[in-house]
Amino acid sequence: MKFVRWFLGRLILTIDFLTRPKPVVRAKNAQDAIDAVTTKMSLYQFQACPFCVKIRRQIRKHSLHIELRDAKNNEAFKDELTREGGKHKVPCLRIENGPQNVKWLYESKDIKSYLEAEFGLAA
Template identity: 40%
Template sequence: MEATHALYYSKYCFFCQKVLMFIRGKDLDLTLLSTSDKSHAQALMQGGGKTQVPCLRIEQADGSVEWMYESNDIIEYFS
């Protein structure tokens, strides 16, 4: 079984726009979570340890979770 992905982003963030532009049109199973929704910002802080965006939450089939914070790393991950 494959990993599931969620991208935390802010629409005012250049680094987020860079990632969003990159993934646009790609056939990815990815949930987009805006941190303007306080519950998403809170989940990001609690899970990843900081509020910085963009952040990709990767959950493996075995339940292990990775929080990937750097836009270049996220782009590389989906390349």
């Protein structure tokens, strides 16, 4: 079972690598404006999770510079996600609008919709 999961993970990563979208190129001021917002975001994720791959592809396609945090192998990120986010489930987008205003957004469908709405992205 462990091998099957490992194999499927490698397959997903290979297909993702071979078909990954080309990042959009924006005017510098437009990209700077987006970067100023994405600097407050981080994505807790596992490398071979298909739901995380979906979000990483969206991030790449739209050139969103969101920090990726490995919640499988990095114990600090894993603890943070469970303790502050409420559950150890990925993907989860952490959005910080000040120290007292941190939002933990779970569910790939909701993260995708949130990013589309926030940055006016085409689906």
